[in-house]
Amino acid sequence: MNGAHTTLTALKALRRNPMRAMLTTLGIVIGVAAVIAMMEIGSGSSAAIQSAISSMGANVLMVMPGTAASGGVSFGMGSVTTLRPEDCDAILRECPSVRAAAPMVRARTQVVYGNRNWVPSSMDGTTAAFLKVRDWTIAEGEPFTDRDVLNANRVCLVGQTLVRELFQGESPVGKEMRVKNVTFRVVGVLGKKGANMMGMDQDDILLAPWTTIKYRVTGSTLETANQSAGAGSGSSVNTLSNLYPGSSGLYPERSEIQAADNPMPVRFASIDRIMAAANSSDEIPTAIQEITEVLRERHRIRPGEPDDFTIRDMTEMTKTLSSTTALMTNLLLCVAMISLVVGGVGIMNIMLVSVSERTREIGLRMAVGARSRDILRQFLVEAVVLCLVGAATGILLGHGGSQLVRLLLHWPVATSPGAIAAAVLAASAVGMLFGFYPAWKASRLDPIEALRYE
Amino acid sequence: MDLIELRNIYKTYHMGDITVPVLKGVSLIVARGELVALMGTSGSGKSTLMNVLGCLDRPTSGEYWFEGREVARLSSDERALLRNTKIGFVFQSFNLLPRTSALENVMMPLSYAPGRLSDREAGKRAEEMLHRVGLRDRMNHEPSRLSGGEQQRVAIARALINHPPLLFADEPTGNLDSRTSGEILRMFHQLNEEDGITIFLVTHDPEVAQQEGRVIHIRDGVIVGGALAAVKDRTDARPGASPDSTRGGDAR
Numbered sequence: 001m002n003g004a005h006t007t008l009t010a011l012k013a014l015r016r017n018p019m020r021a022m023l024t025t026l027g028i029v030i031g032v033a034a035v036i037a038m039m040e041i042g043s044g045s046s047a048a049i050q051s052a053i054s055s056m057g058a059n060v061l062m063v064m065p066g067t068a069a070s071g072g073v074s075f076g077m078g079s080v081t082t083l084r085p086e087d088c089d090a091i092l093r094e095c096p097s098v099r100a101a102a103p104m105v106r107a108r109t110q111v112v113y114g115n116r117n118w119v120p121s122s123m124d125g126t127t128a129a130f131l132k133v134r135d136w137t138i139a140e141g142e143p144f145t146d147r148d149v150l151n152a153n154r155v156c157l158v159g160q161t162l163v164r165e166l167f168q169g170e171s172p173v174g175k176e177m178r179v180k181n182v183t184f185r186v187v188g189v190l191g192k193k194g195a196n197m198m199g200m201d202q203d204d205i206l207l208a209p210w211t212t213i214k215y216r217v218t219g220s221t222l223e224t225a226n227q228s229a230g231a232g233s234g235s236s237v238n239t240l241s242n243l244y245p246g247s248s249g250l251y252p253e254r255s256e257i258q259a260a261d262n263p264m265p266v267r268f269a270s271i272d273r274i275m276a277a278a279n280s281s282d283e284i285p286t287a288i289q290e291i292t293e294v295l296r297e298r299h300r301i302r303p304g305e306p307d308d309f310t311i312r313d314m315t316e317m318t319k320t321l322s323s324t325t326a327l328m329t330n331l332l333l334c335v336a337m338i339s340l341v342v343g344g345v346g347i348m349n350i351m352l353v354s355v356s357e358r359t360r361e362i363g364l365r366m367a368v369g370a371r372s373r374d375i376l377r378q379f380l381v382e383a384v385v386l387c388l389v390g391a392a393t394g395i396l397l398g399h400g401g402s403q404l405v406r407l408l409l410h411w412p413v414a415t416s417p418g419a420i421a422a423a424v425l426a427a428s429a430v431g432m433l434f435g436f437y438p439a440w441k442a443s444r445l446d447p448i449e450a451l452r453y454e
Numbered sequence: 455m456d457l458i459e460l461r462n463i464y465k466t467y468h469m470g471d472i473t474v475p476v477l478k479g480v481s482l483i484v485a486r487g488e489l490v491a492l493m494g495t496s497g498s499g500k501s502t503l504m505n506v507l508g509c510l511d512r513p514t515s516g517e518y519w520f521e522g523r524e525v526a527r528l529s530s531d532e533r534a535l536l537r538n539t540k541i542g543f544v545f546q547s548f549n550l551l552p553r554t555s556a557l558e559n560v561m562m563p564l565s566y567a568p569g570r571l572s573d574r575e576a577g578k579r580a581e582e583m584l585h586r587v588g589l590r591d592r593m594n595h596e597p598s599r600l601s602g603g604e605q606q607r608v609a610i611a612r613a614l615i616n617h618p619p620l621l622f623a624d625e626p627t628g629n630l631d632s633r634t635s636g637e638i639l640r641m642f643h644q645l646n647e648e649d650g651i652t653i654f655l656v657t658h659d660p661e662v663a664q665q666e667g668r669v670i671h672i673r674d675g676v677i678v679g680g681a682l683a684a685v686k687d688r689t690d691a692r693p694g695a696s697p698d699s700t701r702g703g704d705a706r
Contacts, residue, residue, distance in 0.1 A: 360549060370541070
């Protein structure tokens with residue numbers, strides 16, 4: 001007897017008593033339906049929670065420069081300048097688990113528009129990638145571009161609080177305002193973020209190209225940013241020349257031999273921090289490891305020496321995220337297990353009744369040539385078919401239920417193919433497990449006794 | 455070659471500490487193409503002998519040769535195969551699958567046969583069998599909608615689906631009225647004569663037994679008559695055959 005035929009026989013046998021088959025499998029139907037519905041609703045809300053938390057910056061990694069210490073006195077985080085904008089490019093290029101990375105230069109100064117002024121709590125010089133890192137949308141206008149960054153253009157994006165305080169609700173796009181006597185044109189308005197977990201207003205922000213902030217606002221030229229480099233070059237003509245793509249300097253290119261004979265001091269632009277976003281919260285540890293490797297190599301740190309930078313992640317948020325997800329999954333798993341075991345016991349019960357009711361049929365089948373393993377298989381397949389039919393019905397019911405919830409209550413739901421596969425697998429496992437004993441009992445029957453059974 | 459040869463078959467049941475000897479040295483020869491009636495009162499060992507002959511049960515000791523093969527020591531799977539291909543069973547209570555059409559009932563043994571036919575071929579063969587037993591119009595009826603005689607015909611068609619050389623009928627007319635009984639018995643005779651199927655009829659009704667060519671009597675686990683008559687002569691056997699006479703002759 002081949003599999004398809006056995007299945008067909010099992011279906012026919014079940015059809016002989018459709019009402020009972022239906023009631024038998026009801027346990028499985030309800031169990032699977034509950035699991036599917038809860039999975040879909042649960043994973044929908046869990047996805048919603050996850051995206052909410054990650055928009056708060058749960059996947060964001062902060063790379064900070066290391067600490068300076070002198071005579072046992074540590075000066076705290078960021079007291080040496082070791083991070084360079086090239087580090088940021090290298091992280092993005094060489095770390096596959098990093099989705100986006102942006103350099104940051106911070107300033108704090110007054111912004112003036114018309115007769116109003118305001119000091120934004122954060123004034124960050126960065127690149128357009130910052131918006132990607134923070135999942136921040138532009139409400140109006142456009143973000144500044146990489147070319148703006150290269151050219152240190154005086155453009156900026158402003159947060160909602162700034163719009164309220166300086167522009168009093170009118171559209172600031174295209175308007176010019178002054179930051180420390182430098183005129184900035186507003187190219188876009190950031191979407192609303194509200195307060196962060198510390199209660200700080202995230203909308204009280206001004207974003208500009210980091211070159212603009214660094215060289216035009218905070219006024220640190222390459223010379224002032226790095227004394228030794230400034231002293232070495234001894235000239236301020238080239239201040240921004242390395243920022244223009246394809247521009248040759250004032251002096252002819254030096255050959256390799258000249259460069260080796262008379263090395264130029266390294267031009268060194270420091271940034272305050274690098275903000276990187278991991279692909280997902282699961283990949284944060286990998287991302288940290290990759291960034292560490294890249295930066296140690298770039299900063300030429302020997303094995304055994306301490307890092308000259310620190311990486312901070314949003315551990316608290318990540319933990320909240322994973323514990324929420326784990327709790328939900330475990331809860332659903334418990335419900336699934338209980339309902340499937342209950343369903344399985346129901347199946348076993350009815351299969352036992354069915355075996356004793358069909359004793360004569362079993363005897364007859366044996367008399368006409370069924371081996372005991374044919375009988376075993378028939379009853380086992382019957383139980384599994386019962387479970388699978390139950391699972392299919394349950395999946396439909398559960399899916400329908402969750403769609404109903406979506407339509408009526410507007411809860412977020414997400415179809416979960418994993419849950420469906422798991423339900424089918426679990427149902428057939430239950431069928432095998434709880435169908436085996438009745439099937440085995442049937443196969444052990446003596447054909448003579450079975451034929452005589454009343 | 456004889457179809458069946460039993461040599462000194464013993465069957466003893468053990469019920470706790472008590473041993474119950476049921477068959478006490480049965481020897482028997484049945485040739486191909488015979489129509490044999492087995493008679494005995496209840497408790498005579500008739501059913502046990504049936505079970506041993508039908509390969510449903512194994513004797514405690516003795517030899518059972520079926521088509522030149524010793525089958526008493528076969529494993530249960532080998533016996534299942536033998537029952538499937540070589541032996542047909544007809545029961546007193548028909549034993550049809552409820553809520554299953556006559557056609558599917560007849561097809562059922564095919565699903566256990568080696569070298570299975572496709573569903574289409576199996577259906578065709580089952581239809582032919584139902585034609586043979588005269589149930590052309592009732593193929594898709596369920597057993598509950600068939601009369602007793604019709605149900606027994608379905609059972610006969612089922613028994614014959616694998617073309618077995620041997621057919622066992624255990625009180626086939628026990629649940630039927632006399633007119634239908636006659637029809638069923640005529641069908642057995644017809645099968646015996648036209649197809650040369652060896653038929654082994656178990657009955658306790660002397661009237662039924664009297665119609666058969668050869669009658670074996672069993673009493674208290676021993677054969678008291680008809681054991682050695684290997685072959686019968688059909689022409690003179692039928693009318694007025696004495697139940698416990700032992701006859702000789704040549705095979706058809």
